[in-house]
Amino acid sequence: MSTLTEELANTDLLWDVPQATLEFLAEHSAPRTLASGEVLLCPELENGHVYLLLTGTLTVHFGTPDSPMIRELAQGSSVGEVSIIDDTRPSAYVIAKETCRVFPIHRHLIHQLLAESNPFARNLLQMLTRWLKSNTQRIVSDRMQIWELTDQVNIDGLTGLYNRRWLDNAFPRLLTQSWKKGQALCVLMVDVDNFKSYNDDNGHLGGDRALMAMGEVLKTTVRPYDFAARYGGEEFLILLPNTSLNEGVAVAERIRHCSESKAVAYANEHSVPGITVSTPLPNITVSIGLALNQSDSVSELIAAADAQLYRAKMDGRNCVRY
Ligand SMILES: Nc1nc2c(ncn2[C@@H]2O[C@H](COP(=O)(O)OP(=O)(O)OP(=O)(O)O)[C@@H](O)[C@H]2O)c(=O)[nH]1
Known part of the structure; x- marks a missing residue:
């Protein structure tokens, strides 16, 4: 060969x-x-x-x-x-x-x-x-890899909720869809109360822990077809498609109640070798403003929810206004 x-x-x-x-x-x-x-x-x-x-x-x-x-x-x-x-x-x-x-x-x-x-x-x-x-x-x-990257660019790193980028894309689409179908779209603007003092008293890391706890509350209280996003800082926007005012108020009350009873765990501390202890931080409360779609304008709907949030703050916080 x-x-x-x-x-x-x-x-x-x-x-x-x-x-x-x-x-x-x-x-x-x-x-x-x-x-x-x-x-x-x-x-x-x-x-x-x-x-x-x-x-x-x-x-x-x-x-x-x-x-x-x-x-x-x-x-x-x-x-x-x-x-x-x-x-x-x-x-x-x-x-x-x-x-x-x-x-x-x-x-x-x-x-x-x-x-x-x-x-x-x-x-x-x-x-x-x-x-x-x-x-x-x-x-x-x-x-x-594309799915993972898409997720990463749309998810807020601290809370695991949708971020502002996602919201800016999805909100106009959802609102237009609801408007065309003649369906109600309920928007909740959720804001942590006195968060500046919370940060001052418990440190910025403590504040971050409270926001993470808020992320968990929102993920577990909204229904699978609702959307929870971090709007910015200590403010969250919840979109409830095909939801009436009464149903929206019930969701908002659930969020408010879960927030005040949710324990905020601080970073783990090692007090005894081999045993990990999580020191709890003070609980937080939230104020919520609620509005229903009256047109297909995102800015109008956000302004309406924001006005109700302002009322909730003025009325002493830890309450829902609509
Ligand atoms: N720890 C932490 N703090 C943040 C973050 N984003 C915004 N903040 C803080 O949130 C605080 C918001 O304070 P304000 O807007 O004055 O409102 P507030 O103290 O919650 O008062 P009310 O809204 O009227 O109840 C500021 O001190 C911000 O620095 C964050 O990602 N982490």
Whole structure:
């Protein structure tokens, strides 16, 4: 067996292919040497060959040759088969990472091998299946990353509620939807009472703990189809779609009651080695202003809820006004 046919027999595409076929290929083509950085395939040029990688490493890049590599191909693998099968230009740049030796098999020979050699057809099918699977996995992991990132940009880091950015996008859409359907949209503006003093008495970290407790209260008191967002500082906006005034008042009272009875735990302290103690901070109270949509104007609705919140503050705090 010559060295070249041995090398061919060790590639994924020609594994288990009869010796006579390997010799036939060795007679009809010859290895080509690529210098480091040389482009083997690119979307701008037609491709007429499948290349078996005999030695070295190739890298695959989408978009431009200097974009980050998306895949590395090791000795024994092959490239170009997809553009040969579907008769299109390559979809990516394939570049030699170091000096490489590749063995080109012309399109005509590939079609001939497909028609005549079962092991070759099976190998090709397996390679394409692996390729398809790895692409699917890449799409799934990219999508999960996008979901995570989308979540991160829309969620307030301290409270875990939606943030102002989310609110600015979602509120106009929700309001327009409700307005078009002729449904009520109830808005609660929730503000922690005397929070400046709370911060002064318990420190900024203590204040943060109180806001985290508020986040938990809001997440657990609103219904699954309602939305709770941190509007800014110690102020929260709750959107209750398809909700009447009476139902909204009931939700607001529930939030008010849960807030005053929710324990605010301070950061863990280690008083005894091995035992973790959480010192409680004073509970907080909230004032809530409530308004129903009278138009599809976000600013009008916020102003109406804000006016009711002001009344709640003026009436002594820890109460709901509408
Ligand atoms: N710890 C902490 N404090 C914050 C945060 N955001 C805003 N604050 C503080 O919240 C306080 C809000 O105070 P004010 O707007 O004067 O209102 P208040 O003291 O709650 O008084 P009333 O609303 O009238 O009951 C300010 O001292 C802000 O510094 C935060 O993320 N963490």
